Amino acid sequence: MKSALLLKEVNKAKEVLPESVIRYIEDCASRKNPNSHLISVLHKVQDHFGYLAKEHMDAVSILMQIPSAKVTGVASFYHFFNFAPRGKHRVSLCMGTACFVKGAGKVLDKLKDHLGIDVGQTTEDRLFSIDVARCVGACALAPVMIVDEKVYAGVKPDQVAKILTEYGFEPRKAKK
Numbered sequence: 001m002k003s004a005l006l007l008k009e010v011n012k013a014k015e016v017l018p019e020s021v022i023r024y025i026e027d028c029a030s031r032k033n034p035n036s037h038l039i040s041v042l043h044k045v046q047d048h049f050g051y052l053a054k055e056h057m058d059a060v061s062i063l064m065q066i067p068s069a070k071v072t073g074v075a076s077f078y079h080f081f082n083f084a085p086r087g088k089h090r091v092s093l094c095m096g097t098a099c100f101v102k103g104a105g106k107v108l109d110k111l112k113d114h115l116g117i118d119v120g121q122t123t124e125d126r127l128f129s130i131d132v133a134r135c136v137g138a139c140a141l142a143p144v145m146i147v148d149e150k151v152y153a154g155v156k157p158d159q160v161a162k163i164l165t166e167y168g169f170e171p172r173k174a175k176k
């Protein structure tokens with residue numbers, strides 16, 4: 001009875017995750033210490049969906065036979081996992097010491113103001129999400145803002161709207 005229930009759960013979990021992740025989990029299960037691959041499994045899930053939803057983590061928990069609290073705990077511990085859908089364009093502001101000293105805080109305030117969201121959130125139209133980063137290794141260019149892969153150097157608060165328009169931001173939508 002118990003195994004029939006487990007089989008049902010496993011099949012349900014397999015419907016949630018993509019085939020490539022299921023195969024990867026099966027491959028990990030055949031290795032030594034399969035649970036040690038949890039983080040790389042979560043990365044693959046996030047690469048596919050763009051974030052980790054509760055149902056994704058529950059499916060990983062069932063397929064890897066790891067308690068769901070542990071899966072959630074591990075995912076929450078690392079800053080590189082997201083738990084909500086991300087925007088088409090990811091705007092990341094460096095808040096390392098050099099950038100902070102050169103005014104990154106004010107740039108971030110302006111960014112939040114224009115987009116109407118906080119760090120870690122995504123705009124309603126799913127166009128932008130905001131992240132902060134620690135030093136990205138370009139201190140001479142502080143303050144540094146990165147949109148997707150493009151680096152913007154020496155960003156001033158009044159340049160933020162112009163940069164965002166390159167990615168479809170409409171200034172008239174900006175909050176006063």
Ligand code: FES
Nearest residue numbers: 094096099135138
């Ligand atoms: S502190 Fe921002 S790049 Fe180093």
